[in-house]
Each structure stands twice: as structure tokens, then as C-alpha cells.
Amino acid sequence: MQDLLQPILNGILLGGLYAVIALGMNTMFGIVKLVNLAHGDLMILSSYLSLVFIAWLGLNPFWSLLAVAPVMFVVGFLIQGFLLNRVLGKEMEPPLLVAFGLSIILQNSLLLVFTPDARSLMTDLSVKTIPLGSSLNLPVLYFVDFLLGCAVILALHLFFKRTYLGRAIRASSDDEVGARLMGINTRNIYAYAMGIAMMTAAVAGVLVGMTFTFYPHTGPQYLIIAFGVMIIGGLGSMAGCLVGGIILAEAQLLGAHFTGPGYQLLCGYLVLLIVLGLRPQGIFGKA
Amino acid sequence: MPKRPALKVSELDAHYKDFQALWNISFEVNKREMVSIIGANGSGKSTLLNSIAGLLVPSRGTIEFFGERIDGLLPHETVPRGITLVPEGRRVFPRLSVYENLVMGSYTPKMRAKKDEMLAKIYELFPLLKARRRQMANTLSGGEQQMLAIGRAMMSEPQLILCDEISLGLAPVVIKDIYKRLRQINQDGITIVLVEQDIKRSLKVANRAYIMLEGKVVLEGEPSSLTEEQVKKAYFGIRPA
Amino acid sequence: MADRPFKYRWWLLGILFVVLGTIPLWGSDYMLLFGLLLCLYMAMSQMWNLLVGYSGLLSLGQQAFIGFSGYTVAVLTNYYGVYVWLSVLIGGLFSVLLALFMSLFIFRMKGIFFGIGTWIFAEILLLWFSNWEYVKYGTGLFIKPAPPPSMIMIFYAAFIMALGSLAVVYLILRSKIGLGLMAMRDNEEVSETIGVEIFRSKLFCFLVAAFITGTTAGVLYVFQIFIQPYKAFAIDWTVILVFIVIIGGIGTIEGPIVGSFLYVLLTQWLADYGHTSMLILGLIAITIMLVAPKGIMGTLQEKTGFTILSPRRI
Numbered sequence: 087m088q089d090l091l092q093p094i095l096n097g098i099l100l101g102g103l104y105a106v107i108a109l110g111m112n113t114m115f116g117i118v119k120l121v122n123l124a125h126g127d128l129m130i131l132s133s134y135l136s137l138v139f140i141a142w143l144g145l146n147p148f149w150s151l152l153a154v155a156p157v158m159f160v161v162g163f164l165i166q167g168f169l170l171n172r173v174l175g176k177e178m179e180p181p182l183l184v185a186f187g188l189s190i191i192l193q194n195s196l197l198l199v200f201t202p203d204a205r206s207l208m209t210d211l212s213v214k215t216i217p218l219g220s221s222l223n224l225p226v227l228y229f230v231d232f233l234l235g236c237a238v239i240l241a242l243h244l245f246f247k248r249t250y251l252g253r254a255i256r257a258s259s260d261d262e263v264g265a266r267l268m269g270i271n272t273r274n275i276y277a278y279a280m281g282i283a284m285m286t287a288a289v290a291g292v293l294v295g296m297t298f299t300f301y302p303h304t305g306p307q308y309l310i311i312a313f314g315v316m317i318i319g320g321l322g323s324m325a326g327c328l329v330g331g332i333i334l335a336e337a338q339l340l341g342a343h344f345t346g347p348g349y350q351l352l353c354g355y356l357v358l359l360i361v362l363g364l365r366p367q368g369i370f371g372k373a
Numbered sequence: 374m375p376k377r378p379a380l381k382v383s384e385l386d387a388h389y390k391d392f393q394a395l396w397n398i399s400f401e402v403n404k405r406e407m408v409s410i411i412g413a414n415g416s417g418k419s420t421l422l423n424s425i426a427g428l429l430v431p432s433r434g435t436i437e438f439f440g441e442r443i444d445g446l447l448p449h450e451t452v453p454r455g456i457t458l459v460p461e462g463r464r465v466f467p468r469l470s471v472y473e474n475l476v477m478g479s480y481t482p483k484m485r486a487k488k489d490e491m492l493a494k495i496y497e498l499f500p501l502l503k504a505r506r507r508q509m510a511n512t513l514s515g516g517e518q519q520m521l522a523i524g525r526a527m528m529s530e531p532q533l534i535l536c537d538e539i540s541l542g543l544a545p546v547v548i549k550d551i552y553k554r555l556r557q558i559n560q561d562g563i564t565i566v567l568v569e570q571d572i573k574r575s576l577k578v579a580n581r582a583y584i585m586l587e588g589k590v591v592l593e594g595e596p597s598s599l600t601e602e603q604v605k606k607a608y609f610g611i612r613p614a
Numbered sequence: 615m616a617d618r619p620f621k622y623r624w625w626l627l628g629i630l631f632v633v634l635g636t637i638p639l640w641g642s643d644y645m646l647l648f649g650l651l652l653c654l655y656m657a658m659s660q661m662w663n664l665l666v667g668y669s670g671l672l673s674l675g676q677q678a679f680i681g682f683s684g685y686t687v688a689v690l691t692n693y694y695g696v697y698v699w700l701s702v703l704i705g706g707l708f709s710v711l712l713a714l715f716m717s718l719f720i721f722r723m724k725g726i727f728f729g730i731g732t733w734i735f736a737e738i739l740l741l742w743f744s745n746w747e748y749v750k751y752g753t754g755l756f757i758k759p760a761p762p763p764s765m766i767m768i769f770y771a772a773f774i775m776a777l778g779s780l781a782v783v784y785l786i787l788r789s790k791i792g793l794g795l796m797a798m799r800d801n802e803e804v805s806e807t808i809g810v811e812i813f814r815s816k817l818f819c820f821l822v823a824a825f826i827t828g829t830t831a832g833v834l835y836v837f838q839i840f841i842q843p844y845k846a847f848a849i850d851w852t853v854i855l856v857f858i859v860i861i862g863g864i865g866t867i868e869g870p871i872v873g874s875f876l877y878v879l880l881t882q883w884l885a886d887y888g889h890t891s892m893l894i895l896g897l898i899a900i901t902i903m904l905v906a907p908k909g910i911m912g913t914l915q916e917k918t919g920f921t922i923l924s925p926r927r928i
Contacts, residue, residue: 121726172904178672178725180907183860183899186853190896194889250480257466257477264464267426269452269481269529306849310737313730352741355734362731363719 091222093339099225100339101332102232103297105239106290107308108315108327110283113242116322117259117279118174123185126309127192128284132158132291133300134196136207147207147296155288162284167277174276189305196302207295231293236328238289243324245282255279314358320368329369334358377440379404379533379564380425385434385444387417387424394420396588398434402533407556407565409575409596412585413608418568419461421585422535425566426458427451438533453481455532459539463522467511471502474510474521478528487530495524498554516547523551523558533564540571552578572604586610630871635773638766646769650837651878653772655858657779657830659870661823662855664783667865668795669819672725674852675732676827678716678739679709681846683828684835685743688755698759699771702832709828713821721817733849740847754842757835768837775830782822783867791815857895861902863911872910 111125122128132154139150165188173180214226246252258265258272265272294300294308311334319330334354341353361368380402387395394417402408412418423429425436427448436444443451448458457478466474475495479488496503499520505513510521519539526534536555540548548571556578559565569575576582576596584592584607592599592607605611637649658676665671683705690701720731744752763771786792794815835841854877862873880898884891906913 169900169904173907177907179666179860179864180903182672183856184903186856187896187899187903190853190892190899194893194896197889198893250476250485253469253473253477254480256469256473260466260468261464263428263460264466265477266428266448267452267458267460267464268477268525269449270477271447271449310730310734313734317727317730348745349741352738352745355738355741358734359719359731359738362723362727362734366723366727 088221090340090343093343094336095222096225096228097336097339098332099228099232100335102235102328103228103290103293103331104311104315104335105327105331106231106235106286106293108312108319108331109239109242109324110286110290111309111312112316112319112322112324112327113286114280114283115316117255118170118276120170120174120178120181121185121313122170123182123309124188124192124305125287125312126307127189127305128158128161129287129291129294129308130300130302130305131161131192131196132284132288133207133295134200134205134302135288136292136295137200137205140207147209147292150207151289151292154292155285158284158288158291159281162287163277163281165284166280167273170280171273171276193302193305200302202301202303204299204301205295206299207292209296212296227297231297234289234293235331238286239324239328242282242286251275251278311354314354317358317366317368318361320371323368323370326368326370333369376404378402378437379406379439380566381435381437382421382425383435383437385421385424385431385436387420387429387431389420389429394588395424395431398585398588398590400583400590400593402564402566404532404564405559405562406580407559407567407578409579409582410566410568410585411570411572411575411582411604411608412568413570415587416585417588418585419537420588422458422537422566422568425451426456426535428458449481452529452531453483455530456535457526457529457531457533458535459522459526459537461537461541463515463518465510465513465518465521465525468509470507470509471513471521472506475502475506475525475528478525481529484529488528491528491530495527498527498557499524516543516551519543519547519551520554523555527558527563531563533566534558535566535568537568538570539567540569540574548574572608576604584608627868631777634776635770638769643765646765648878648882650765650769650772652874653769653776654830654834655854655874655877656871657772657775658827658851659855659858659862659874660776660779660783660867661827663859663864663867663870664786664819665823667859667869668787668792669816670795670798671816671820672729673732673820673823674729674849675716675734675736676823676855677847677849677851678732678736679712679824679828680831680834680851681736681739681743681841681843682712683709683831684757684841684846685749685755686828687832687835688757688841689749691760692756692758695760698763698836701759702771702829702836705832706825706829709824709831710821713824717817717820721813733852736847736849740843743843743847749843752843754840757839757841759836763836768833771833771836772830775826775833779826779830780867780871782826786819786822787867791818795819857899859909861899861909863909863913863915866909866911866915869909869911876910 107129111122115121135154135157136147136150139145139153140147169184170181173184211227211230215223216226218224246256254265254270254275258270258275262272314334315327315330318333319326337357338350338354342350345353378401383399385395385398386393398421410418410421420429424431427446427450430445435442438454438456443454466477475492476488479485479491501517502521502524505517510518513521539551552574555565567575567579579596581595582599583590584604586607592603634649637645641649662673662676665673686705686708687701690696690704691698716732716735720728723731743749749755794811798812858873858877859870861876863869880895881891884894908916
């Protein structure tokens with residue numbers, strides 16, 4: 087029992103990171119009812135952007151966020167405004183192909199520019215741990231991921247609750263026609279929402295880049311994690327993101343604890359399949 | 374000298390893809406009037422309001438608002454000019470609170486500054502909304518939601534309110550109450566165009582009425598000058614033998 | 615209305631398949647390769663179209679069947695010396711079993727979540743096969759057909775799959791099952807009243823698609839001789855199918871044919887450019903979606919009422 091404590095703790099912390107990864111995609115799904123299949127690749131784009139800013143300005147990864155976040159906002163705004171808004175409609179196939187197309191373009195552009203080498207956002211936090219009691223260690227980086235993740239979720243929640251733009255976004259997702267009748271330009275709103283979603287992806291990308299190594303093709307891996315979080319936690323639910331993230335991370339880490347480190351991803355997928363089979367709407371989702 | 378009418382629709386045609394929903398519609402609404410547009414389902418009443426509000430672009434004809442052309446403008450352009458639509462089915466935002474719904478009504482930047490002032494007025498007009506201001510809109514009854522929809526439409530200080538079937542699905546007692554307040558709003562100086570299926574009620578409250586059938590205006594006049602016979606015939610499309 | 619031009623369309627398709635089928639007689643080795651790839655993609659994309667365009671089953675995990683069947687062929691020929699074409703057939707059958715198993719979990723899901731379910735299954739298979747000693751982990755396995763078939767034999771196997779897939783789709787759509795599916799495609803809520811029928815029809819299509827995709831993959835791997843989990847179970851397969859079917863025109867029978875042709879042409883033409891070629895493919899995909907969201911055949915149909923095989927004419 088004692089030796090379960092570490093994976094459980096790690097799972098909670100990692101869950102926070104998983105939650106931020108999923109946050110942007112989950113939010114956009116709640117708003118435009120579309121899943122952005124290029125979300126993982128856009129997140130990895132942030133990781134690479136951070137790499138660039140770190141090299142160019144000699145910053146540490148946290149500071150690079152100040153540059154990466156606005157860039158990603160613009161990226162998201164443009165993608166939604168000029169691409170995704172145009173294929174929003176009844177049919178689901180055009181958005182699907184556009185997202186896949188985007189994914190291909192991103193992965194291959196990153197491959198061409200940055201080569202297939204493994205990358206990482208260096209920080210001395212990576213190896214630091216704080217001992218808690220005799221058998222438990224707090225991995226500092228995971229802890230930072232968790233704190234930042236929760237901070238982003240909280241910030242987003244407040245944004246949606248308190249600001250005019252946030253409320254307009256909620257209104258547009260509740261009833262698009264009603265929102266337009268208020269004088270809200272819903273197409274613009276979607277673009278702003280995507281910009282914000284991309285800012286959360288920027289945070290996720292930088293955190294992921296600091297915590298794990300990344301390659302141009304690691305996007306889809308995180309897309310699946312985001313899906314897992316969304317499915318377990320419930321679509322469009324922010325609280326669900328955190329809970330779903332923690333459950334998925336726990337499934338992975340506890341599973342790996344019992345079956346071996348090579349099976350970490352597998353355990354996560356299996357739990358995901360089980361949830362899909364038993365309660366597809368997730369914990370906070372409506373049946 | 375005749376003043377500019379608040380709303381002037383001339384020779385309006387509107388299509389949904391290949392289907393023509395409005396045929397050569399012309400009508401006028403003067404400032405401070407309450408005008409009823411009556412017709413059965415499918416007669417084109419909602420299409421007409423949607424065209425005025427900007428949800429639909431007419432294929433022919435013009436719409437003038439105090440002399441300014443507004444046909445083809447989108448809702449986010451007509452709302453700042455002083456036109457709001459209370460849509461069919463109310464369309465309140467279910468997961469926003471009553472307060473948040475109302476506040477959405479003053480979304481346009483000009484109106485945001487006046488938000489609190491307008492909120493006070495609406496709370497006065499609909500005390501019920503004030504009582505329920507923190508509740509989620511989807512927990513309100515039909516009548517309450519209708520009041521919310523109307524209140525929301527008033528938040529942008531419109532000069533013209535278009536009401537699309539506000540009595541649909543409501544109990545007669547509730548409808549009476551809502552119409553009372555609508556009359557009050559009209560008396561305060563706001564021009565209202567009322568679209569209804571309920572002939573009696575909308576004739577009682579209107580200065581003038583238009584009857585529509587299959588996308589055309591088939592009868593118009595002051596309620597006092599229209600006989601029940603005439604109205605029924607026009608409504609149902611019974612042509613004289 | 616379009617029954618007269620309907621006849622001409624049969625001729626067009628007939629000519630296409632005759633030309634394709636006689637490549638070994640008149641074509642160069644390169645043409646044979648081109649034709650082979652074309653047939654393989656035609657078969658698999660026709661199945662994806664059946665799933666997504668007609669049955670409302672958004673499968674993002676066809677690679678599960680591709681890899682599973684490929685590995686079946688590899689294991690059977692490599693370890694047990696089973697006759698190559700029998701192995702391919704067994705690969706197809708195993709794919710059906712896999713599909714049946716998958717359906718237990720994912721058939722309650724709709725839309726993109728069904729898709730994610732299929733994708734997750736494929737990822738699980740990827741991980742499983744990469745970690746499995748029996749199939750030599752991630753290093754991959756050889757397909758060792760004895761006797762090794764000639765290129766022409768492989769080509770005809772692929773050709774049969776292409777022809778067969780088209781025939782199967784056509785027959786299904788013209789059958790009672792097809793009628794039900796198309797009613798459902800037009801209005802899912804209304805067809806929910808026909809409940810069980812629709813479920814069975816969807817399952818049937820899912821299994822058929824698994825079989826044909828699996829068998830086609832078997833032929834592919836007989837050609838490629840070598841299979842590795844990271845490539846066999848990769849999401850890349852889905853991306854290719856999505857590209858082919860949607861660019862070609864989803865929900866049309868000619869769409870996958872046109873799309874496959876375009877895809878093989880583009881990839882061969884751009885082969886020298888490496889990653890840039892994929893980039894260009896992505897750009898083409900996005901551009902076409904902005905300009906002609908119904909794909910090539912879809913847009914053509916819309917504008918001219920032109921169809922080669924229209925299942926709508928019952």
C-alpha cells in the first residue's frame with residue numbers, strides 16, 4: 087500500500103497537466119460542437135515556438151510563455167476565422183479533412199524546420215524533487231504543471247463567468263441565433279474563442295515541453311490524451327477536465343505500477359475503452 | 374407634412390434556397406404604433422421579421438428604418454440602430470442566469486455603459502425577473518422566459534421591437550399579463566410590431582393590422598374597421614365564391 | 615430523370631476497369647505498380663466511404679484491420695507456411711472477428727466518439743504488437759509466401775479486391791439494407807424508430823468493411839513483404855482514406871475511385887520531395903475543402919446531376 091502512494095500522487099499532479107492539454111479542445115467542442123483534430127499538433131507547435139523564443143531571447147520556458155501565448159492566440163484566431171468558420175455547418179466531413187490537413191501541414195512543417203530530433207524545453211526543475219515524509223517525493227516539475235494547470239482552468243472559468251466576451255461566447259454556444267440577435271457577431275466570437283483555446287494550448291505546450299521530450303509527430307499522442315480526458319470527464323465540462331485528467335493519469339500510472347512501465351499508455355487506453363463502453367457521456371456529461 | 378415612418382417595407386421578396394417565402398410585401402409602421410401581423414403557420418410572418426432583423430437577406434425590395442436602408446444588414450448592424458427581435462421560441466440562453474441573459478441584451482459597446490440604467494428599468498417593468506435574476510434561464514417557466522426575452526430585447530434601448538409569436542405555448546392568464554406589459558412598453562414610446570397566430574388578442578391591442586397568407590399581405594386596416602368575417606376569410610384563404 | 619446518361623456511365627466504368635485490368639498486357643513495370651497501389655486504395659477507400667458516407671460510422675481506426683490482417687498473413691506464411699492467398703483470406707476473416715469484438719464497446723457511440731473509439735482500438739493494437747515477443751516486438755515481421763507470387767499475380771489479387779469492393783458496395787446500397795441506410799443518412803432521428811434494423815445494417819457494413827479492408831491489406835503486405843507495428847497500425851492510414859474519400863466526394867460511389875487516382879498520382883509525382891510532398895497534400899486537402907466541400911464527384915454531381923452509379927435510383 088505504501089508504495090502506491092507515489093504513483094497516486096504523481097497521477098494527481100500529472101492529471102493537472104492532462105487537464106490543461108484537454109482544456110482548449112474541450113472548450114471549443116462545447117462552443118462550436120466540433121472536435122479539433124489538430125489540437126495536439128497545435129499544442130506541440132507551442133512547444134516548438136517556445137524553443138525558438140528560448141533560443142532567440144535566452145529566456146527560461148516560463149517567460150517564453152509571454153511570447154508564445156499571444157502568438158498562439160493569433161494562430162487560433164486566424165485558423166478559426168479563415169478556415170474552420172468556413173466549414174462550419176451540417177456536414178462533419180469538411181471540418182474533419184481540414185483538421186487532418188492542418189495536422190499534416192503542421193507536422194511536416196515542423197519536421198522540415200526543426201528536423202526529427204527529440205527536443206525538450208530545458209529547465210532545472212526537471213530533476214528536482216521535494217521529499218514529503220519518508221517514502222514520498224514531490225516531483226517539483228509535476229507539481230508546477232499541476233499548479234499552473236489549475237490556475238489556467240480557474241482563469242478560464244472566471245473569464246467565462248465575468249467578462250462580456252466570455253458571456254458572449256457562452257451565449258453563442260447556448261443559442262447561436264439568439265446570440266446574433268443580441269448584436270453578437272458569432273463568427274467573430276468563435277474566432278476569439280479559438281484564440282483563447284490556443285492560449286491554453288500554449289500553456290499546455292510549454293508545460294509538456296518541459297516535462298517530456300517532444301518530436302514533430304507527438305501531436306496525435308496528446309490528442310488522444312485530450313480525448314481521453316474529455317470522454318472520462320464529460321464533454322464541454324471544465325471541472326470534468328480536471329477530474330478526467332486525474333483519472334486518466336491515475337489509470338496510466340497505477341496501471342504501469344502493476345504491469346510495467348512499457349504498458350503505461352496501454353492501461354490508459356483500456357480504462358478509456360471501459361468508460362466509453364459503460365458511461366460514454368463521462369462523469370459530468372449529460373446522458 | 375407626413376413624418377418618416379419608423380419602418381417601411383417595400384416590395385419585399387425573400388427566399389429560402391429555391392422556396393419563395395415572401396411575395397412583394399409592402400407595409401408601414403409609424404412611430405409609437407403597435408402593428409399586428411397575423412397569419413397562420415407558413416404564412417411568412419416569421420420570415421418577414423427575420424428579414425427586418427437581419428437574419429435573412431431579402432432577394433428583392435427594400436426595408437427602411439426611419440428613412441435609412443437596412444435591408445441586407447446583419448443583426449449586429451441592426452441592433453445598434455435600434456431594432457431588436459424577440460424571436461419565435463424565445464431563445465433565451467438556457468445556461469446563463471437571468472441577469473446574464475439581460476446583460477447580453479446590452480452587448481453592443483454603446484449600450485454597455487447604460488447597462489445598469491436599463492437593468493433598473495426592466496426590473497421595474499418585470500419585478501419577477503429581478504426576483505429570479507440569479508437563476509439559470511432554463512429553470513424558468515414559459516411565461517417567465519418570455520418576459521426575459523422581452524426584457525432582454527429592451528436592454529439595448531430599441532426604438533422598434535419585433536415580437537414573433539410571444540403567446541405561443543403560454544397559458545391565457547400569462548399571455549394577458551405579458552400583453553399588458555407590452556402595452557406599457559408601447560405607451561412609453563417604443564414602436565412594436567407584433568406577429569401572432571392569435572387573431573382576437575392581437576387585434577385588440579393593435580393600432581393597425583396586416584393579415585398574411587402564403588407570403589403575401591391579403592388584408593390590412595384598423596381593427597375597428599375589419600370585420601371578423603373579413604379577417605377569417607383572409608387568414609384561412611377562403612376566397613369569395 | 616438521369617436514367618439515359620446512367621447507361622453511359624456504366625460504359626465509362628467498364629472501360630476504366632478494362633484498362634486497369636489489362637495493364638500487365640500493355641503497361642510498364644511502373645504502370646503495374648501504379649495500378650496495384652490504385653487498386654489497393656480503391657478497395658480500402660470504397661469501404662471507408664461505405665462506413666462514413668452511407669452508414670454514418672465515422673471510422674478513424676481502419677488501420678486496426680490493416681495491421682491485424684497484415685500480421686495474420688505474416689504469421690501464417692512466416693511461421694506456419696500457409697498458402698499465401700489462403701492466409702490473406704484468413705486475415706480478412708480475423709479482421710471480421712476483430713470488428714465484432716470492437717463493436718461490443720463502440721457501437722453505442724455516435725459520430726466522432728465512435729471514431730475515437732476505433733482509433734483507440736488501433737492504438738491499443740499498436741502498443742500490443744510492439745510489445746509482443748511472438749511477432750518480434752517493434753522490429754517487425756517478414757511475410758514469407760511460399761511459393762512467392764509474381765508481381766502480376768499480386769496485381770490481379772489487388773484488382774479483384776478493387777472490383778469486388780465496388781460490387782459489394784453497389785449491391786449493398788441497392789439492397790434493402792441500403793435503402794434503410796440511406797433513409798437513415800437523410801434523417802437519423804426518424805430512422806431511430808426503425809431501431810434494430812438500422813443497428814444490424816450498420817454492424818453488417820462495419821463487418822463487411824473490416825473484411826474487405828483486411829483482405830486488401832493482406833494483399834498489400836504480400837506485396838510489401840515486411841510489416842511493422844508503427845507503420846501498420848498508424849493513424850496515417852486513416853488520414854489517407856479521409857483524404858481520398860472526402861476529396862473524391864463522400865457518399866458517392868465514384869468518389870473513392872477518383873480520390874484514389876488523385877492520391878496515387880500526387881504521391882508518385884511528389885515522391886521526390888519527401889516531407890514537402892505531405893505538406894502539399896495537406897494544403898491541397900484544405901484548399902479543396904474551402905472551395906468544393908463536397909469533393910470532386912460531389913461537386914460535379916451537384917452542378918450537373920451527373921452520376922455514374924447512383925444508388926438513389928431504386
